Amino acid sequence: MTTVLTPPPAITVIPDRPRRPWLVASWIIVTAIVVLAFWSIDINWARLADLPAEIVRYTFLMFGSPNWEKLPEALWQTWRSIEMAWVGTILGILLATPISLLAARGFGPAWLRALLRGLFSLIRAVPEIIIAIVILSVTGLTPFTGALALAINGIGTLGKWGYEAVEAVPSGPIEAARAAGGGTLQVLRWGVWPQVEPAFWSFWLYRFEINVRSSAVLGLIGVGGIGDMLTSYTQYREWSTVGVLLIVVVAVTMLIDAVSGAIRRRIMEGARARVLS
Template sequence: MTRLDPGVDPRPVAASADAGAGPAAASAVAPAVAPRAFAPLALPPRPSRLWPTLWAILAGLVFLVAASGLKISWAELPALPGQVLHYLELMFASPNWEKLPRALFETWRSISMAWIGAILCVVISIPLGMLAANSVGPLWLRVILRGLFAVIRAVPEVIIALVLLTVTGLTPFTGALALGIAGIGTQGKWVYESVESVQDGAAEAVRAAGGTTAAVTRWALWPAVAPALLSFALYRFEINIRTSAVLGFVGAGGIGSMLSNYTNYRQWDTVGMLLIVVVIATMLMDAISGAIRRRIMNGRRA
């Protein structure tokens, strides 16, 4: 009988002895391992579609009520595309280019009106907008300025022009004032939102150095938001160019006045020429303004 050493485990010897017996013997010696039972995963509850469905139904009801109140003649809708094509043919089949010099002069008037309105808007809205920012102006001043911006945004440019007509008369200056005042609401909101989106690192550094609120605004906030504000100013100029044509319909001068007059007299060939001039001038000014905005935001490209 072989004496076993108490410090030696006999199980490795048995395993090595069975190693040459093949896979069948190994499987017989190895203990059977029961497969682990996994609990079924609980699926998340299906999101409720009640509120989206109710909102969709409410929007549909509002649309139906609005459509029923307009008294639309639905029987005339199939003939609408043919009528549009008829008037497009009257305007653009053979445009009347005899009034082109005057149209160019009135277009330049509209562009000048838009430019003066944009400058007036920017000069007023930038300081007021910065005072309306959370980190610059006091609470009572911010509430007043933001309320003023909201009121101005709620009034269309045409309504402002109609109010100014009683004071300044039927002149292009009326249109420039209307564009400048109407743009203060939107431009002022852009200014204080841009200031509030600036990182606090530079402002905190100026305050840590003993700077006042004016110093923080001048040396921390203004350098960070100046490119965006200049880009917004050019974008306001683009908007004013398109709006100035609409203001001409209420007597503010420019190319819109010519469009209104020749439309009333049903001179569609001249109206077509005016529309061509307006579209080309607007696209040209948009391209120039867009190039300047990209240069301001992205810098000079290699």
């Protein structure tokens, strides 16, 4: 008689779920802060019921019968805002690009990298309008004040994007440039820049898009542009003119975003292949 030995059934051991008390505590603290901040705001809850009707009323006041006579002036002020954004972008590129390369790992000493990265974080934490208020005591209420504020704020974002892009490139060309006896500048020029140039162009265009929108906000403090005009007519309750200004701002911003986005996609993805029949 032959005895067939069957293997014992496999026992599946399910590991215990990892306990993360610090994560639970963090969520509890964050939730408590959000709840306390929400309830500490002095909100007239009774007026929330009137909000939909007020939105409809002001929408009709602005767009029911727009004052198209102000369209030429609105286009001119919008052009000034675009000029402000363009100058701020160029200045930000010139200032941020060299120091972003030095902030990358492998191209600058540790103390300098820490200093520059801390500077980038500090600048990003301060809104453009606060920077403009600080420097307007020197430059005055001019479009150049807005351009400088946009340039300084752009250093924070362009610097961070720049050193992250440099650190993400393949190390092969860099090692080849160093093996050939190249110094830091030669390595950056021949080993790094050809790889990061498309990304940098994309960053610059995207920063210009951000500056176009921010330039309208800077007009609220009187540095010129469409934001200054929008603030003036809003204070005088000329809603028909405000409607025209909003139409111009939205249309121009969407047009610039579409053109800039198409250029960025062309830079990053290249030309699409055509199928020849």
